Amino acid sequence: MSRWRLGGRFLIPLLAFALLVVVLANGIRHADRKGTIDSPLVGRPAPEFALPSLTDPNRLVGSQDLQGRWYVLNVWGTWCPGCYQEHETLMEVARSGVVPIVGLNWKDDDAQALAWLAQLGNPYEWIAVDRDGRVAIDWGVYGAPETFLVDDRGIVVHKHTGPLTSQVWKRDFLPLLPQRVTSRSE
Amino acid sequence: MTLRLAVLPMLLAAVLGGTVAYAIDPTELPDPQLQARYVALTKELRCLQCQNESIADSPAGLASDLRREVRNMLLAGKSDEEIRDFMVARYGEFILFRPRYSARNAWLWLLPLVLLLIGVVVAVRVVRQRSVLLAQDDEAVDDGTAE
Numbered sequence: 001m002s003r004w005r006l007g008g009r010f011l012i013p014l015l016a017f018a019l020l021v022v023v024l025a026n027g028i029r030h031a032d033r034k035g036t037i038d039s040p041l042v043g044r045p046a047p048e049f050a051l052p053s054l055t056d057p058n059r060l061v062g063s064q065d066l067q068g069r070w071y072v073l074n075v076w077g078t079w080c081p082g083c084y085q086e087h088e089t090l091m092e093v094a095r096s097g098v099v100p101i102v103g104l105n106w107k108d109d110d111a112q113a114l115a116w117l118a119q120l121g122n123p124y125e126w127i128a129v130d131r132d133g134r135v136a137i138d139w140g141v142y143g144a145p146e147t148f149l150v151d152d153r154g155i156v157v158h159k160h161t162g163p164l165t166s167q168v169w170k171r172d173f174l175p176l177l178p179q180r181v182t183s184r185s186e
Numbered sequence: 187m188t189l190r191l192a193v194l195p196m197l198l199a200a201v202l203g204g205t206v207a208y209a210i211d212p213t214e215l216p217d218p219q220l221q222a223r224y225v226a227l228t229k230e231l232r233c234l235q236c237q238n239e240s241i242a243d244s245p246a247g248l249a250s251d252l253r254r255e256v257r258n259m260l261l262a263g264k265s266d267e268e269i270r271d272f273m274v275a276r277y278g279e280f281i282l283f284r285p286r287y288s289a290r291n292a293w294l295w296l297l298p299l300v301l302l303l304i305g306v307v308v309a310v311r312v313v314r315q316r317s318v319l320l321a322q323d324d325e326a327v328d329d330g331t332a333e
Contacts, residue, residue, distance in 0.1 A: 037234060037277065037278055037280050038278060039278065040274070040275060040276070040277070040278045041276070107247055107251075132251070132254075133247070133248070133251040134251075136251075137251060137252065137255060137276060138276060139276070140276040140277050140278070141248075142234035142235055142248055142277065143234070143235055143248075
């Protein structure tokens with residue numbers, strides 16, 4: 001009886017402590033991704049779309065232009081401070097020529113978007129204009145900037161929420177790209 | 187006079203409160219049944235831009251876009267479950283304020299039951315032990331060896 005009680009007295013707090021350690025360690029491990037939501041899109045086919053081009057409103061751009069190749073889709077708007085932050089990184093990626101970037105201009109104003117690109121540079125192959133946010137919903141976008149990596153079979157390979165940095169690019173995007181695509185620039 | 191003074195702020199609150207709620211979502215669907223489903227659905231979908239509000243309560247741009255989608259789907263004759271599936275396919279289960287019962291979050295539903303069971307077991311043990319101790323005390327008193 002007394003032996004059991006001794007065991008119980010230490011065992012239960014010990015188990016509670018172990019549980020607490022697991023819960024807190026998990027919290028610390030995911031601290032930098034707090035508030036970001038895993039996209040159910042990763043591993044699934046990229047949503048199809050066709051929207052007017054920002055630079056040439058009479059032309060439709062979208063999935064048709066992306067078949068059979070790797071690309072990055074970047075969701076941005078001139079109202080979005082994070083997009084301003086990441087713009088230089090997008091320019092670097094575009095300069096490296098590793099993978100084409102297409103833009104989805106989300107709930108923005110055409111004139112302001114064009115002025116932004118004229119001032120900061122244009123890293124995009126083309127920019128699709130999603131004025132009412134309908135296509136962004138299909139992509140599960142909930143806060144700009146968001147950046148998707150899609151492979152040559154049209155499968156979403158990765159999604160990054162928040163400003164892209166060169167550190168994030170090297171850590172999360174570059175390793176996912178196939179060797180023959182990345183070797184061109186290196 | 188004092189009564190009137192007391193009523194005034196209440197009236198003001200009622201009027202202002204009403205206006206604020208109306209400003210966020212002025213939607214009025216033609217069919218009252220559709221309207222009821224619309225209200226229920228938008229209240230149980232999370233606004234992911236401001237994660238503790240429902241899309242019914244949120245003034246965020248995305249929330250109004252999602253309300254528009256819900257509205258269009260209702261008008262197109264989609265069922266509540268189809269609308270929920272549409273949202274989950276794009277934003278994940280996090281968008282549902284009421285998580286679904288699945289293998290992955292079974293623990294969410296079962297944990298309260300497990301905790302309740304543990305509580306019952308502990309309570310029963312404590313009561314039993316106390317009654318044993320009390321019985322021992324009584325015996326000791328009867329023997330005259332209480333102290």
